[in-house]
Amino acid sequence: MEVDVLKRVPVREQEPKVRAANFEEVCLGYNKEEAMAEAARCIQCKNPQCVKGCPVNIDIPGFIGELKEGKVEEAYQVISKFSALPAVCGRVCPQESQCEAKCIRGIKGDAVSIGKLERFTADAAREAGIKPVKAETMNGKKVAVIGSGPAGLTCAGDLAKLGYDVTIFEALHKAGGVLSYGIPEFRLPKTEVVDAEVENVKSLGVKIETNVVIGKAITIDELLNEEGFDAVFIGSGAGLPKFMGIPGENANGVFSANEYLTRSNLMKAFDDSYATPIAAGSKVAVVGGGNVAMDAARTALRLGADVHIVYRRSEEELPARVEEVHHAKEEGIIFDLLTNPTEILVDDEGNVKGMTCIRMELGEPDESGRRRPVEVAGSEFTLDVDTVIMSLGTSPNPLISSTTEGLDINRWKCIVAEEETGETSKAGVYAGGDAVTGAATVILAMGAGKAAAKGIHEFLSK
C-alpha cells in the first residue's frame, strides 16, 4: 500500500445519502492493511506529546509500534493497561483536540490517525476473542461503583485489575450509561461495541447489578455500613435535562434530547419490534449545538424528518466535534446559526405547530471567552416545525446528593471531588465524571474514573 507520509490513510465511510436512511455505523474503520500503513506514519517520539494529550495517558507510541508490526494482541494489551473501553474511545473521543492535536506529524501534514488505530486494535482484538488480563489474586476488599457509564466502567475495571472485588450498581435495566442510552447506534453500535466492552469489564471479575437506584433502594451509607463495601465510587452521570423556559415548552412534540435519544437508543423505538413509541416528527428543530444536539438531529433525520439545528452563536462556537458537524451537514441537516427560539407555537390540541425565533449577532466576549450573542431587534421569524428537541445540557440529579449525609455539593449542585484522587468530603466515598463536572465527554469521565481508582487504591492500601 502506497502512503504519502504527510497524509493520513483515509478511512472508509458509508455514503451520506445511504446512511441518512439507516442506523448502521457511519464510519467503517480501517482494515489491517490500512491500519498497518497508518501506524507506520508514527515516528515513535522519545518524548511523546500525544500521551500528554490523552486523559487516560495511553502509551500511544507503544500500541502503534506493535500495530506497525501487525501484532494486534500485543497492541491491545498495551491499550488495555490504560483503558477499559478502547473500542468506544476510538469512536467517540475528540482526538482532534487531545492526542492528535499534539502529534508531531501534525506540524507539517496530518496528525497520525490515533483514534482510528485505537478503534481498529479494539475491534480486531474483539473479533479474535482476545480478552484483557484478569488480576491473579484478589485482595479481599470490596468496592461499590454507582453507575455503569464510562466513569464507572473505567474505575471498576482498574480496581478489578488490582484485585478488588467490585460491584457496579446501575439504575437502568442495561449497563453502559450514556454509551447505551445517549450515543446513537450509528456512532457507537450497541451489541458489537458497547455490550462487548461491558463484557470485557465483567471478564475482569466485575459484577454488575442492574435495576438498583442508589439513593432510593439503598443509600451510600448502607452500602458502606450494611453491605460491607470498603469504598464507594459515584459515577452517576449528569441528570436532569434543562429547558429554555420559553412559552409553549410543555406542548406535545417538545422533547429533551435525553428523552428522544433514550427512546431511540436504549428502548430501540426506531425498531418496530420494540414496544416503546417515539414521535419522530416530520419537521424537527433541535435547539443547541453540542454533540448531543448532533446526535438528536441525526437520529431524527434517520427516522425520516427534515431537521434544523437552531444555535444562538456562530459555527465557530459550536461545541460539537468538527467531525460530527461535518457528518451532520453531509447528511442534509440544515444549520440555523445565530438564531434563538423565543416561543413554541401550539395548536388547539396542544401540539407544536411552529417555533418563533430571533436572529442573533455576536457582541463582546462573555465570561466563557466566547463572543456573547445578542438579539437583532425586529428580526423575529417563524420556523415551520412539528417537533422541537431541546439539547441544552443537564443539571445534576439530586438522588444521591440528597440522600447522602456529609457529601458536599457546589453551587451548581455537582458533587465536590478532588481532581487527582476523586476524593469527596465523605470518608471512603469517591466521585468522578459528569456527576462532578456537569455534562462533559466520555473520555474525561474515564479519566476521572481512572484517577478515582488510583485514589481508592491508595486509601485502601493504607
Place this chain on the structure above:
Amino acid sequence: MFKILKKEYLANNIWLMDVEAPRVAKSCQPGQFVIVKMDEKGERIPLTVCDYDREKGIVTIVFQKVGASTNEMAEYEVGETFMDFVGPLGCASELLDLTEEELKKEKLLFVCGGVGTAPVYPQVKWMKEHGIDVDVIIGARTKDILILEDAMRDIAANLYIATDDGSYGFKGNVCDQINELVKNQGKEYTRVIAIGPMIMMKFVAQLTKELKIPTIVSMNPIMVDGTGMCGACRLQVGDEIKFACVDGPEFNGHLVDFDQAMQRQRMYQSEEGRAVLRQQEGDTHHGGCGNCNG
C-alpha cells in the same frame, strides 16, 4: 429476573400481582412507585406500589389493562418472571415526614377512584399502623368495578363508597360525596389526598380549593427512565416545571395544571392505538391509517 408469586383479578380489567423484589420491598414507602419491564423488547411501565412485605421481599402491584403493554402483562402467570423491576422511585408521601403529634392533629380524607385505589391502600395502612384514624372515599361508575373495598374497610376509620349510578353506597361522584360529608354532615378535614384518574383529581382539587382544604394528588404522567433523566414526565406546578419521577409523584393539587397534564398524557395515543390493533389483529393488521385501503 423478578418472579410473580400471586395473581388476582380484582375487577374492571384491574389485576393485582405479588412480585418477588427484595431490594424494592426492603426500602419502599407509601407514595412511591416502581417501573416494570416485562421482557427484552418491552416498555418501561411505571406502577404505584400497592403493598409490600419487607420480611418476605414481596412488592404488590396493581394495574389496569389500558393498552398493548398492560394487556400483555395481564397474560403473565404465577411462576413466570419480569425481566426488570426497579424501585422504589419518586418521593415517599410527605405525610410520612410529619411527627406523630403533628399527624394526630390532622383529620385526613383519602379520595380514590379506579386503579388509584391501589396506591391509596398502603398510605391508609401506614396511618392505621401508626394509630392515625382516617376517612376514605372510593368512587366508581358502578358497583361491579369497585376494587379493594374489603381491604380498605379493614383499615379505614370510615369508608364511604360513591357510585355514579347509585348501584352501591352513596349516589354521586366523589365530589358529591365530599360535599355531602363537609357541607351536609359538617365533617372537618385538614387535608385531602386524592389519587385516581387525572380528571377526578382535577375536580377534587377544584372543590377542595373552594373548601380551603389543602390537597395532595399523585400524578401518573408518561415516563421513560423514571430516574430524572428524560423529562418526559414534566408538569406545570404553580409557576415551576416539576419532574414527577424525582420531585413527585405527589404534588399540591391546587397548583397542578391538570389540563396540560391530561394533554401531555395523550401524546402517544395514536401510537398506542396502533400497538393495540397490532396485538389484536396480528399479521392481518394494516395500521388503521386509512391510506392503504386495507
